[in-house]
Amino acid sequence: MAFKKELKLKAKVSDFKNIKRVLGKIAKYQGKESDIDYFFVNQKLNEPYEFRLRKSVKEKVVTFKIQKSLNSIQENTEFKFTIDDPEDFVSFIEILGFKFISSIRKDSEIFQKEHIAIRLSEVEDLGAFIELTTECIDNSKEECEEKMLRILEELEINKELIDNRSYGTIKQVYSS
Secondary structure (H helix, E strand, C coil), X not given: CCCEEEEEEEEEECCCHHHHHHHHHHCEEEEEEEEEXXXXXXXXXXXXXXXXEEEECCCEEEEEEEEEEECCEEEEEEEEEXXXXXXXXXXXXXXXXXXXXXXXXXXXXXXXXXXEEEEEEEECCCEEEEEEEECCCCCCHHHHHHHHHHHHHHCCCCXXXXXXCCHHHHHHHHHC
């Protein structure tokens, strides 16, 4: 059975003004989204497993992620499903040993270039981030990684700004 792999690159930026100017020329605008994400981890497990419960206007989606870092780019094996009752789901994963670590509110503008989604996200308490994600359906991981880094270069974003941690982990570090 093949598992869905997501590649994700995230970078903290000061603002979106110049990025939007360039994106207007190289990518297609897809719209806006507002999400609240709740992150849960089990510290007793040896692997970096994470549940993310995302509440948006449209639906409630759970993503179970197995995170693997490829240099500056995250490689996640993901399992996604919708739920009706978030409270029941949280009770269930708490029985499995997962604990709530943080929540974030994120407002994003979304663009698309080829198979890569580009999100300009204002993350509450953390600031402005650009996220590039792809599922690498038609390409190898190396090709996808190269495309993502090329887009970052087109947008004049320094590779040193890339942060491969989840927002939940970043927020947890800032809160300490």
